[in-house]
Amino acid sequence: MTQLFFFLTVALYGCATAAYLACLMRTVPLLTRWAARLLVAGFTAHLLSTIHLASKMKYLPLTNMQESLSFFSLAIVGAFIFFERRYKVTTLGSFIVPVALMMLIGSSSLNVEVRQLHPVLQTNWFWFHALLAFASYSCFTIAAGVAVMYLIQRYFLKTKHFGALFQKLPSLETMDEISYRCLTVGFPLLTVAIISGSIWAEKAVGSYWVWDPKQTWSLIIWLIYAALLHGRLTIGWRGKRAAILSIFGFIVVLVTFLSMKHSITW
């Protein structure tokens, strides 16, 4: 059953990726609609698969790398669907959907273990913390995707050499607005995630802050996005540097996610 869901999701995400990339080359309204539909179908399959897994194991599937990658992928797709509906940025799909697909495929290459849950993870603070962390990560991923598009568009406009993507990419203003949205939603989520993470740490090992790699790097990530948000709110900071910092922040998020383990558990 799990296998079935998994293959279905991968197939749908794969088709959606192909459709979004095709949208870059031709403007066919029908194709745009179908790309979105395929993605929503894939997301539904992915969501059902996650729920199914959760009910089978009796806990949320984000306890190890394999489960987390899949959940991260789910969160990214969910966030993207929201932004596509709101801002009609089909082109963003060509950047985001392949990433989600690769994460999902990556997750499957890891071992599947249905195992006994470490007692330390059996507390609601952990679930709360993890969910919020993923929600904020998905926002930062979208922001990074938009930042890449922004830099490409800005390059065309500054050098006066217009590539094929120029017409397809949304306006600088739209991309900026999406970025801003992602920041204002993602940063508070991250803050609460870190706080709840500390509370969980207290329950698990008796101390709010243990300065392990995970918590340390989380703080660094928090500072990066705090700087971005602060700059934006006070002086309206945006442009090339902000975009680069956004991408850098995402890279740090990704590296932290993939490599740093909680010293508390696995």
Added chain:
Amino acid sequence: MNIIVVGLSHKTATVEIREKVAFSPNQIEKPLSDLIKLEGIIEGVIVSTCNRVEIYATTRDIAGGIARIKRFMAEYHHLPFETVESHLYNYHGEAAIRHVFRVASSLDSMVVGEPQILGQIKTSYGYAAEFKTSGIILNRFLHKAFSVAKRVRTETKIASSAVSVAFAAVELAKKILGDLSDKTVMLIGAGEMCELAAKHFLNSGAKGVMVTNRTFERAERLAEEFGGEAIRFESLFDHLHRADIVLSSTGAPHCIIGPKDAEEVVKKRRFKPIFFIDIAVPRDIDPKVDKVENAYLFTVDHLQEIVQANLAQRSLEAEKAEEIINQEIGQFYKWLSTLEVTPTIVALRNRFDEIRRAELDKTISGWKELPPDAEKRLEALTLALMNKLLHAPTSALKQAGQGGRVDLYVDALRQLFDLEALQRDDEELELEE
């Protein structure tokens, strides 16, 4: 039934001729009704724009119909036939369909991809519909032309890129600033290009205009024209940050806006992007301004390059458009051909049935001792005879609809069996989609 097209355009006639042959939209009723009064002309639409005057009509007599429309165009405007005739082109059948599809899709326009022609044809069709000079065929035909034009516009990039400097400026602004409806334009100096661009921006929804000039009176005049605000030249840098788009065209021999000014302005705008367009020669704005983050500077040369690239692209897109039109012609032409098959079959059956009944009645009434089921048998006999006789011509007619010989068959049948009473009743004709 055939569609014919007779007309002239900027490709075959100069403006002096075109203006003589043009039909005024205020007085379109009379020419339309005169048009369909012509012998053989059944439906008619007149399209008259500054670049073309065309008449679309349906007729059974192609050569005669075309000749009569040509004369009509000359005589209605009291012009000698020879003057007009040499500029006229005409099309019928598939070529007529192709021509109208191409015109509606702006492929025949002076600037390929221009948006006005479609609206103009829609308006002309509206008049014909209002005065009831267009009927089932032209209605269907022109609706099809509109949908083909829409396909061409959405599926190719033929109309999506700017081919004038002013439009290119607006397109760029949209890519930088997004929606223009809450953006402000500042004009520095004056000049035709400047004002034209400003007009385009206002048409695209820009809400505010500020005008400044070394001569304040000129600024005031221009500001009034645009419904905007006049700013004193000395106060330029106090107000510059309020503008999202800056059009500069002064006669100054040196730059009036430098990179430091741009940095200040950008900061005051909280880093919202600002779009500078420098139309002046010698330049008003220091090229280093483009290096300032969130400031975007374009000169007229840049805009021209964009226009050239777009023009080149449009001709590539035009090829795609022709492809789309090819596809659509096939479909429509098939529909047109089959239009007459059903009523012809019905009329033929009716003719046969008339004769059958007449003879049957004559036989039965003259028969003294009719066996009990004789009437039923005779009815069945005559019906079977009729159906079998009709089977071959009916299926031949239906099959001919797929090829091109329908007109031939329909005409032959109508003549041979005297089916002249082929109604033009709209409900009779099957509309297959």
